[in-house]
Structures are given as structure tokens and as C-alpha cells.
Amino acid sequence: MAHTVQFLFDFGSPNAFLSHEAIPAIAARTGATFDYVPVLLGGIFKATNNRSPAETYAGVKNKREFHQLETERFVKRFKVKPYVWNPHFPVNTLNLMRAAVAAQLEGVFEQYVEAAFHHMWVEPKKMDDLDTAIAALNSSGLDGAKLLTRGQEAEVKAKLIANTQDAVERGAFGSPTFFVGKEMFFGKEQLREVEEMIAG
């Protein structure tokens, strides 16, 4: 029986990007389908009273170095490319995530996800600047202005809010979060447990 994995993501999370890179090979190995669900990480943090690990562990000695080591191990295990650190981090992803929902309605979701991750973590740009975002999306063959404009529609805004609230109600508190049925997994490190579950 082929499984479906929900991948709750926000383009602002480098660990979501690394997961996104690892997913195609996992899907190929297992036959599972990955269902990408756009959520607003800032909304999840607000609803759960959580903060990013960068904020939570600011000033904690050895923690940053260990996170770097975990990232190196992930890159090696899943044979993906490391991200290029976005010098504008943290990028406010509200409009990018709304445009992801718009891209679903426009039928260009996969292409949009690829492009948005690319311009955040492969050739990183200040994607919360409207002109920068439009130009970047256009360069990837999308209609950036159309998607970002449609992102302002009430229906689109409401859908992103609903996805985010639903995530919190099902147990999410950060990014990336995965669901296999009701089983939740958190963090790029647990992608291997996701793979075990859908392979088993």
C-alpha cells in the first residue's frame, strides 16, 4: 500500500529546504507521495508560544556548532546539497506562503515551490522585498506579480490561516513537520523515521 506523507513547510526554514531536497529520492525509494502543505511558521510560533531554534538557543555555547554538524550529517546521509545561508535571514515569508496557496489555485504549485526554495536557499535573495520576489519568480518562468497579487485575495489568506491552525491542532510547533496519517514527525532528522514508516 502506497503511503502519503504530509510535509508542512515554510520557505523561511532552511531545514524545510533540506527536507525538500531529500524528498524526491525518498519518494522514489518508497513509492510514497509527499503532499506539500504550505503553513506560516510565524503563525505556528505565535499559536504555540514557540520561537525559532536560532532565537531559543542564542547565546548557548556549542549549540550552533552541533546544529551545523547535524546539518552536515543530514547532507551526507541524504546526498543533498547544503543550503547557501540567506544573508537576509529571517525573511518574512507571509507573502511567499500566501503566493504558494495562490500557486495551488493557478496550477503551478510544484514549479512555484521549487522556485521559491531556490531563491531562498540556493541563490538566496531578500524575498520579502516585493520587487525582488517578483523578479526572482519571473526568472524561474513564473508570473511573479500575478501570484503575489492573488496571494492577497481573502480566500487565499484564509486558506493559509486554516492550514496553519490545523497544523497546530494536530500537534505541530515548528518546521519541518511531517504527518504519516496521524503520526507526527518533527525536524529534518526524523525524515529517516518517516522513511522507515512508509517503507515498513
Place this chain on the structure above:
Amino acid sequence: MAHTVQFLFDFGSPNAFLSHEAIPAIAARTGATFDYVPVLLGGIFKATNNRSPAETYAGVKNKREFHQLETERFVKRFKVKPYVWNPHFPVNTLNLMRAAVAAQLEGVFEQYVEAAFHHMWVEPKKMDDLDTAIAALNSSGLDGAKLLTRGQEAEVKAKLIANTQDAVERGAFGSPTFFVGKEMFFGKEQLREVEEMIAG
């Protein structure tokens, strides 16, 4: 080639206890030796400006539930018994950890480690109460008063401080921490990566 894994532990950490439970089978499967290194978790926290996850994530919705889920998955994966929550948590483990160093000098380290973990997480007691600790250790066939008294010797105190400082210098920030050579692993979840490394 048989590997040696250093296991840096403090009896106050339930995740260190669960790791301790899982270690014998891992050692049997891999032929590796686990070298138990007593450290003072409070000292590591102070030196790194870190806090316990319980403190760090107090008030963060969904986090406690997810930690519970991770613990259930660990218990299932490594076929160990869950801990019994110590109602006196957090127990100040300074004297217990000093007595662990004393137990090394007295040649009763393994027996002491087993007993101290038992009285913290199997039949939990207020082990920072001197009379309680002595009675508990005596009930496990040890000379509790002797070990706790020897724990006050300057040499013993200095050794625990040195272990703790050395841990921080090598990258530790919490418990449990494992080293395979210079490769550090953190948290009970990474015991499986430790096992992969020493099996490979």
C-alpha cells in the same frame, strides 16, 4: 575493530536513564564498550548558558506531548522500560554525581550506577536528601554513607569538575551526550546513529 563509546551522564536526566537501559543490548550487538563518564549537568548548563528542555520549552504548546511521543518511540525501538517520573524532579544530583566518582575509586562503579539510576527512575526517591540516598544505596547492597562521604573529598570533587569542563570543551551542552572518538552525538534519539557508527 571494537569501538569505545563515551557516555556522559547525570542521574538527574530521564533521557540518560533511558539511554542507560538501551546500552547493554547495543554493546552486545556491536561488541563496543561503553565508557560511563559522570558529569554534572547543572555545571554543563551553567558553562554553556543552557537550560533543561523542560525549562526552555515551558509554556510551548504541543512540545511536551511530542517529547512524550518521542519517548514512547524510543522505548519501543530499543525495547526498554519507560521511566517512572520522579515526583521530586528536578533532583539536585551534585552529591550523587560526586559519589559516582567515589564509586569509581572504590571499585563499585557499575553497581553504583545501576543503583542510582534505579532509585531515580525505577523506584524514584528524593535522592538529594542525604538520609534517603544513604538508605536507598544501602538497600542496593552498597555502603551509601561511605560513598557519599568520600564524595566530599577534594580529589573527588575536582574530578567531577574536570569531567564536566572537559565535556563542555569537547562540545557538550546537555544530556545525554555520546562520543565515538571525536564525533559527538546528543540526545537519546541519536543512540541509533551511535550504533550505526560503531557497527559500520
